[in-house]
Amino acid sequence: MSKVGTELELAVDGVAHGGWCVGRIEQQVVFVRHALPGERVRVRVTEETARFLRADVVEVVDPSPERVTPPCPYAGPGRCGGCDWQHASLAEQRRIKARVVTEQLRRIAGIQLPEFEVEEIPGADDGLGWRTRVRYAVNAEGRAGFRRHRSHDVQTVDDCLIAHSGVRELGVTRLPWPGIREIEATASATTADRAVVVTPEGAKLPTLPQLETSSAVLRRFKGGRTQQVRGRRGVREHVGGREWRISAGGFWQGHPGAAGVLSEAVLAALEPKPGEAALDLYCGAGLFAGALAEAVGPEGRVLAVERDPQAVRDAERNLRDLPNVQVEVGDAASRLRGWADLRGSTTTAVLDPPRAGAGSAVVAGLSAVGARRVAYVSCDPATLARDLAAFAKSGFRLNQLRAFDAFPMTHHVECLAELVRE
Numbered sequence: 424m425s426k427v428g429t430e431l432e433l434a435v436d437g438v439a440h441g442g443w444c445v446g447r448i449e450q451q452v453v454f455v456r457h458a459l460p461g462e463r464v465r466v467r468v469t470e471e472t473a474r475f476l477r478a479d480v481v482e483v484v485d486p487s488p489e490r491v492t493p494p495c496p497y498a499g500p501g502r503c504g505g506c507d508w509q510h511a512s513l514a515e516q517r518r519i520k521a522r523v524v525t526e527q528l529r530r531i532a533g534i535q536l537p538e539f540e541v542e543e544i545p546g547a548d549d550g551l552g553w554r555t556r557v558r559y560a561v562n563a564e565g566r567a568g569f570r571r572h573r574s575h576d577v578q579t580v581d582d583c584l585i586a587h588s589g590v591r592e593l594g595v596t597r598l599p600w601p602g603i604r605e606i607e608a609t610a611s612a613t614t615a616d617r618a619v620v621v622t623p624e625g626a627k628l629p630t631l632p633q634l635e636t637s638s639a640v641l642r643r644f645k646g647g648r649t650q651q652v653r654g655r656r657g658v659r660e661h662v663g664g665r666e667w668r669i670s671a672g673g674f675w676q677g678h679p680g681a682a683g684v685l686s687e688a689v690l691a692a693l694e695p696k697p698g699e700a701a702l703d704l705y706c707g708a709g710l711f712a713g714a715l716a717e718a719v720g721p722e723g724r725v726l727a728v729e730r731d732p733q734a735v736r737d738a739e740r741n742l743r744d745l746p747n748v749q750v751e752v753g754d755a756a757s758r759l760r761g762w763a764d765l766r767g768s769t770t771t772a773v774l775d776p777p778r779a780g781a782g783s784a785v786v787a788g789l790s791a792v793g794a795r796r797v798a799y800v801s802c803d804p805a806t807l808a809r810d811l812a813a814f815a816k817s818g819f820r821l822n823q824l825r826a827f828d829a830f831p832m833t834h835h836v837e838c839l840a841e842l843v844r845e
């Protein structure tokens with residue numbers, strides 16, 4: 424008989440990647456949302472497989488001292504799936520994330536980390552108001568909101584408390600969006616620039632509502648291409664003494680302080696020297712390439728690669744005053760094979776791949792070009808662990824791992840692995 428819909432009482436002690444706590448009932452593993460380690464809870468089973476159950480908390484029988492009242496009324500079982508840990512203090516959220524990273528690296532890569540802390544990034548002291556890039560789903564009635572956890576259903580909201588004030592001022596959740604399937608709202612953390620990218624349900628762009636504050640508006644087509652509707656094509660940011668232009672819908676760190684903190688952390692990990700060659704794989708709008716170019720100086724060079732043509736155009740524009748930077752469009756693994764002239768030179772590399780990770784071909788390519796130090800920026804500890812295992816087989820040693828709380832209230836964590844050649 425299926426256990427879905429039944430209620431159970433159990434103790435939770437472990438944590439798992441993805442915003443789950445872990446308990447057991449009659450030796451069966453139960454992954455529980457909205458619990459905290461050390462609590463005894465009553466749960467309702469939401470999913471059953473041959474190996475485990477998934478469940479949501481319906482009652483906290485014995486609460487953790489780190490449990491707090493979620494600041495957002497939409498955070499909780501059956502509601503918005505965006506925030507996993509609003510019911511935990513910020514200190515406990517960071518302890519949980521450190522446990523998850525430690526467990527993923529131990530289980531997947533066989534790496535035993537020393538005890539470490541997830542570092543706070545300045546700019547969101549209470550864990551709210553930080554998200555400068557927000558993706559909304561739109562329901563059949565044209566109301567904007569967020570997907571419920573593991574569901575296509577849309578939880579409409581009046582407001583999102585983790586959204587940056589510039590995003591909230593657009594009024595996306597207060598406006599009607601008939602004929603629109605998805606909305607991406609972006610606000611610069613350092614300028615007044617704002618942009619909205621809409622994805623229509625059909626081939627024709629419907630009449631759009633007037634946003635509550637001035638912003639650029641773009642339309643996204645199937646395949647990712649965007650078309651300017653009104654205003655500029657993107658937003659400007661100021662980081663590291665430079666201005667950066669990022670196309671609307673393009674990648675940039677969501678936390679206002681993350682770009683600057685990570686740039687400094689990458690330079691500290693790589694220790695680039697004047698005259699060296701440096702690589703920036705998955706370079707996006709060129710953030711790390713710019714920092715590396717200044718570090719290696721005019722006698723050095725930076726080779727950057729990105730597969731998104733629009734991001735490459737952004738990077739070329741952002742770095743046009745740095746003649747020692749070469750930006751190419753393409754796949755990281757294939758471009759590494761093409762950079763054969765780097766073999767035998769002193770090379771450092773940074774990679775910030777998407778959530779799927781870099782993969783063994785990229786790791787092999789970095790080994791082949793003779794990289795002496797690698798800084799691997801990752802937003803997913805599971806794929807990071809997989810790739811670190813590949814680096815170990817290619818002769819690299821994990822020298823240090825740092826983690827940053829770039830996504831407060833959620834289960835996501837930004838890691839920086841510093842690798843050195845043995």
